[in-house]
Amino acid sequence: MQGLFSFAQGSRKITLPRVRLALTPTPLEPLETTSDRLGFFLSAKRDDLTGLALGGNKIRQLEYYFGAAREQGATTMLVTGAIQSNYTRAVAAACARLGMRCHVQLENRVPGMSSDAYRDSGNVLLTRLYGAEVTYFAGADDEVAADKAIHAVANRLRNAGEVPYHISLKADSAPLGSVGYLHAAQELLEQQPDTTHVVLASGSGQTQAGLLTGLRMLGSGARVFGVSVRRAPGAQRARVLSYCHTLSAMLGVEPVVQESDVQVFEGNLNTGYGLPEDGLMDFLLGAMRREGLLLDPVYTGKAFAAIPRLKEQGYFSPQARVVFLHTGGLPALFAYGPEFLSRLNRIDA
Structure with a gap:
C-alpha cells in the first residue's frame, strides 16, 4: 500500500x-x-x-486520497462535484474496486444544461453503475455551502457506525x-x-x-x-x-x-x-x-x-x-x- x-x-x-x-x-x-x-x-x-473508469487525471490523484483513507480505517468515501463530475465517477469506481461504500453529492453548477442526457448519462450513469449513493446539493455554485452539506452526510454515516473519509477539493484543503x-x-x-x-x-x-x-x-x-x-x-x-x-x-x-x-x-x-x-x-x-x-x-x-x-x-x-x-x-x-x-x-x- x-x-x-x-x-x-x-x-x-x-x-x-x-x-x-x-x-x-x-x-x-x-x-x-x-x-x-x-x-x-x-x-x-x-x-x-x-485505466480505471475510462481513465483521466483523477485516477492518479485518488491513489493518495485512498491511501490516506485506508490508513485511517475508512469504510465510506464522500465527494462532491458538478453533475457531470469526472471526480465523482472516479471515486465511485475506486470504491467499487476496493470494497468501500461511496457517497456522491452532485451540484448543479451549469444551470443552462438540463437535458436528460446531461442529468442521467455520462459520468452520472457510470457513478450509479458503480453503486454510489447519490444525493443532490440544492444550492448555487458555493464551495463552502456544498462542503457543509457533505459534512452533514458524513456525520449521519458516522452515527450509523461507518468511518467516513471526505475528499475535499476546497482551496484550503x-x-x-x-x-x-x-x-x-x-x-x-x-x-x-x-x-x-x-x-x-x-x-x-x-x-x-x-x-x-x-x-x-x-x-x-x-x-x-x-x-x-x-x-x-x-x-x-x-x-x-x-x-x-x-x-x-x-x-x-x-x-x-x-x-x-x-x-x-x-x-x-x-x-x-x-x-x-x-x-x-x-x-x-x-x-x-x-x-x-x-x-x-x-x-x-x-x-x-x-x-x-x-x-x-x-x-x-x-x-x-x-x-x-x-x-x-x-x-x-x-x-x-x-x-x-x-x-x-x-x-x-
Whole structure:
C-alpha cells in the first residue's frame, strides 16, 4: 500500500500511503497533423488512458486520497462535484474496486444544461453503475455551502457506525491529489527530457500544482500553462500557487515554485463553466476528425483550443516542444450528445 517518491536531490525521500489505481506510465503520443498546422512539435501525454473508469487525471490523484483513507480505517468515501463530475465517477469506481461504500453529492453548477442526457448519462450513469449513493446539493455554485452539506452526510454515516473519509477539493484543503502528478512529471521528463511547455485544463488546480512542483523538483524549467475552466485566471493562479506551497510543506521541502511560475489563461471565452459554446464545439469536431483525439467541451477541449491562441500570442516558437496533458473526461461526451448531434446534423447535411 505504501508509495515512494524519490526526490531529485538523491537522498531525500518521503513515504505516503498509496493505493495503486492507475495504469502508468501513460503514453506520450506525437500529434503530427496538428504539429504541421501549428509549426512546432506537439504531443499528447495520454492521461485519459490511466485505466480505471475510462481513465483521466483523477485516477492518479485518488491513489493518495485512498491511501490516506485506508490508513485511517475508512469504510465510506464522500465527494462532491458538478453533475457531470469526472471526480465523482472516479471515486465511485475506486470504491467499487476496493470494497468501500461511496457517497456522491452532485451540484448543479451549469444551470443552462438540463437535458436528460446531461442529468442521467455520462459520468452520472457510470457513478450509479458503480453503486454510489447519490444525493443532490440544492444550492448555487458555493464551495463552502456544498462542503457543509457533505459534512452533514458524513456525520449521519458516522452515527450509523461507518468511518467516513471526505475528499475535499476546497482551496484550503491538503492537496493529496497533487502528489500523483509528481510521478507524472517524472514520467514526462523520462519520455521527453527537452519538453519546453505543458498545456492542461486547470479545474481544482491540483493537477497543475503537482505537475509544476514535480518539474521544478526534478530540475526542469518547462513552463506549465493552466487553462482555467471554472474561475477567473487571477483567482485560479492564486489557488494553484497556494497548493504548490502547501504541497512543498507536506513533503517537508523548501518551496520550489515561484509566483512567476504559475501561469493561468482564460478557458471560458464567450461562455462559462460547462457550457458548450458553438465555436468550441466546431473546434472539437475538427480536432477529432484530424487527430482522432476525443476531447470534452468542459476540460480538455478548452485546454486544447487554447494552444493555437497561445501560439498566436507568441508563447511557442518553432523550436518549442509542447505537451498537451490530456486529462480525460471522455464520459462527458455522451452527456453533451444532443449538442454534438445538433452540430453534426448541420455540418454533415
